Amino acid sequence: MSQAVTSAVIRPAPTATRTRARIAARTGILAVSAMVLAYCLLPFVWMFIVSIAEGHSQFVRELEYFPSRPTWQNYIDVFSVMPFARYFFNSMFVAVATVLLTLSVSVTAAYAFARFQFPGRKIMILAMLLVYMLPSIVLLVPLLVIFKTLGMINTYQSLILAETTHAVPFAVWLLTGAFAALPRELEEAALVDGCTPFQALLRIVLPLSLPGIIAAGLFVFIASWNNFLFAFMFTSGEDVRTLPVVTRFFVQGEADFHWGIIMACAVLTTLPVAMLFLFFQRYLIGGLTAGSVKG
């Protein structure tokens, strides 16, 4: 009886006010969401709008917020006014090769770090972390001289090797965490059943830690695709030039194209990483908040 009384007392205010409050809260959330999204995404929308604007309109007329005659022509022209396909291939090749090289050396190292106790283990892990923190600018000059002496300037190899300076420590770090999180009993069972440690790695650990491996691979791909410093330094010729270096020429106005072409080029440079990210965002967000090493 008394319970009924108290519940009546603390019953919330009449429903009309409640709905009004709820509507207000929803509007507030919508408004904030819209602001955040606008801030983050409108620059992309603008990039896209300019990329479908007609030919020289960006030079001659006033700004057009909504192109009067939208066209895909810029996306076709991009391939004829510059060796865009070549640049795109270069970026893709370097990024994929960096991922493959990085993963092939990092998986085994991370497994050893996560599963074995051996003299020097901790030093090596911490050294990896320090290498990861090492400014690229320190490596830039020595690598330039080394690559020059070895005749490796303007080769894919120089780019790929330079990328691994950050990719390998990062992947080792992320994967060590992923392997360490797997219950040890699984492999022990496999070892008892007669697997060699290598087989245990191949058949038990790798399949189970696939999300971590995918995350590491994607991060390395994105970092390599985006890398400017090494690409700028080690590619003076067109043959191996990657997209960020080309984009930089546009920023400095060193290429004589109209903005429609430039923005079409920027959209095509952005698309692969943006798409990868959107498709695999589950793995990526999980991976990065767990490791939280990426700046």
Added chain:
Amino acid sequence: MIADRAPAARPGASVSMTAAPVRRARRRRIPMLPYLLVAPAVILMIVIALYPTIYAVQLSLYDVNLARYNRARFVGLDNYWKLLFDDQVFRVSVLQTLRWVGVVIVGQLGLALPVALFLNMKFTFRGFIRTAILIPWVIPAAVTSLIWVFMFDANLGVANDILVRLGIIEIYWTWLSDFKTAFFLVVMAAVWSGFPFMSIVLLAALQGIPEEMYEAAKIDGAGVWARFLHITLPMLVPTILLILLLRTIWLSHSVDLVYIMTVGGPGYSNYTTAVYSFLLTTSQFEIGYASAVAVVLAVVLLAVSTIYVRQMERSQEYLR
């Protein structure tokens, strides 16, 4: 699936007495295995990171120009004396680095914390927003530079157009050629591309705060503000410190945004130490002196990195 199997292997609790000796025996039989496993990565890092670092230190002791590399001259610590006591540009670059790091971090955190708190509320399209805001973070810095330079272009930039229409400025402004606005343009680009990731890390930390703490505080009569001040903020402090540490390191040695957008200019106004070293290399080919600048930067950052590494050592179980 993992969770299902782990308990199944648990009967090993009784086997654990034997499991330890087995492991030790295995280690004694093949002590080389872990070294073989780490060898490729470690050798690669020695060749491509450790050796070049030592080489950079060596180069910094020489007066050497890339254009006349064969005429390198050993000068000992001269490069260091010069840059520490006799180089106005280096001094400017140190101040600029501090300004750059400070302003960008404040901007990023100032935006990331409210957004993280907002995303911590439960509403329908939260997941979508969480993903969408990260797009600026994954795109190449070169594209970020391009977008922002174009938006603030003197003639065709939307910024000028909008600001003039709103009556905030009267004539089109040349943002990149002005000492003050060039810096803030780069800062804006850096905040835009850097705050999303910070938000997501903070969000993860927020979601780790146990709900019971808030409920207990509510029962004790704590209001929204009091709960934020006495629960949320203290619980976030370790994460925030870690982020600040990493960001400081990252921004101090980042070259791409500043270089691509401003090439250090106008004048020396955007010369951060990293950009200074980069420009010494690319436009003057003074690789000896450039290395000295880079080494000084690296040594300072090494001190900061050590704090981070210590922190990791304590927080990661497998490092203990």
